[in-house]
Amino acid sequence: MPESILFYAWSGLAIVTAALVVGQRNPMYSVLLLIASFGALAGLYVQLDAPFVAVAQIIIYAGAIMVLFLFVVMLLNAPQEDHAVWDRTHPLRQPGVARWGILLAVLLVVQLASALLRAVELGQQTKGRGDVDVISSVRTLGHVLFTDYMFAFEATSILILVAMVGAVVLARREGPSL
Amino acid sequence: MIPLNHYLIVSAILFGIGSAGVFMRRNLITILLSVEIMLNAVNLTFVAFGRFIGTVDGQIITFFVMTVAAAEAAVGLAIVISLYRHKESLNPDAFTSLKW
16 A cells, blocks of 8 residues: 555654654754655645645745745844753743643644544545546646636735735834935 | 545644644744644645545635745744844743733
8 A cells, every 4th residue: 555655654754843843942943844844745735636736835835935934044043042941941841821832732632633533434425536637637726716716816916915015014124224 | 545534633733733832932933833834734634625525625725825824924024033123032922011
């Protein structure tokens, strides 16, 4: 079963690298590990017959967004939380929101996993439905995007414009040198 | 074929990791990265459901989520840069002057 081996390899890689992102003290390594995690997710998308999403994942996420993060990490040049702060603020040693937050996160995973494991019929009913050629073709994707989702598509362009202006205004240096 | 459950469980674990990161990390950049992990977990759910229902809508919503993630990263990082200029720190505990 090469298919399931691939699935477990990709998902294991995605989960391990995501956990390392959160556990890492140096943001530089966090960003690089997150790129690996996104690559593994792209592999999962290929297995789900969504090759275009996989390519967009690599190009947009790993190529654009993560480079932006990397750029900011290098620009700020404040790579480490030092050991003292790390020890003092270690989530398990601290009362209040940090400790309860991680507890809630674990609880969330347990609940979701148990609910999904019990919902066996979810896997059986829908198994194998859908025409692979239609789903994975870029032609169908473009057609649906530019007809059914036209309004959302246009609204997205306004969102990007607002985000661009917002980023420029926020990161601008105040002063007469403009 | 891998059943839908497996994809959803992977997505749930990723979402849990992301939310744990938001709660437990004390670094603004890592918190933003954890938000990106959560968005990606949801993307995986969308694509998996779309595949098993047999439509492309899941993939298209994934594109919109990617766009929103890019906008969020741009604005969020701009805020991080301007905060860093004020306090020379990335620790969110340093920015509690707006706290009640």
